[in-house]
Amino acid sequence: QVQLVESGGGSVQAGGSLRLSCTASGDADTPPVMGWFRQAPGQEREGVAAIRAGTGSTTYADSVKGRFTVQRDNTKNTLYLQMNSLSPEDTAMYYCAAGRPLFVSWYLRASSYNYWGQGTQVTVSS
Numbered sequence: 001q002v003q004l005v006e007s008g009g010g011s012v013q014a015g016g017s018l019r020l021s022c023t024a025s026g027d028a029d030t031p032p033v034m035g036w037f038r039q040a041p042g043q044e045r046e047g048v049a050a051i052r053a054g055t056g057s058t059t060y061a062d063s064v065k066g067r068f069t070v071q072r073d074n075t076k077n078t079l080y081l082q083m084n085s086l087s088p089e090d091t092a093m094y095y096c097a098a099g100r101p102l103f104v105s106w107y108l109r110a111s112s113y114n115y116w117g118q119g120t121q122v123t124v125s126s
Contacts, residue, residue, distance in 0.1 A: 002026040002115045004096045009120030016086050016124070022079040022096030022117055031098040034072060034079045037110055038092035038122075045095070047108025049081060059107040063089075086124045093119040 008020040024030040035050030049070035051058045058070055069082040079096055099113030106112045 002028050002030055002098055004098060004115055004117035006094065006096045006117045006120040009094060009122045011123040011125065012086055014087050014124055014126050017082070017084045018086065018122060020081040020083070020094055020096075020120060020122075022081075024077040024079070024098060024115075030077055031100050031113075031115065033101055033107060033112075034096065034098045035107060035113065036070060036079070036081045037095045037097055037108075038090075039095070039119075040092040043092075045110050047110065048094070050101075050107035051079070052107075057104065059104060061108060083122070086122075088124045088126050090122060091124050092122060094122050095119045 003026045004022055004024055006022045032053045036048040037045050038048050039045040048064055049060045051070045051072045067085045071080045096117040097113035098115040101107050101112035
């Protein structure tokens with residue numbers, strides 16, 4: 001099993017920045033692909049960004065390209081999401097996930113991941 005614990009959420013004004021962290025632990029190897037998802041009330045969970053260990057290849061949702069950066073420190077088993085130029089539309093619960101999606105096109109699909117954190121709330125006020 002792999003346990004994922006997120007941190008770094010909070011409240012910020014529009015235009016501000018936050019950095020989320022997700023630390024993996026457990027008695028199994030962390031899967032190669034880790035990603036960030038978010039879910040706002042009444043909406044489906046959507047993929048935000050993902051990164052593959054080894055190659056370091058990344059994928060971003062169009063809505064966050066140029067504003068968010070996903071990074072992974074394998075020595076610390078930690079995933080990061082640097083979020084800049086935040087807007088109220090970014091308000092959501094943010095989840096960390098780990099899994100083995102076969103194709104890059106699957107990296108932002110929630111169904112590709114079998115390990116999930118509990119989430120950290122991000123609230124952006126206008």
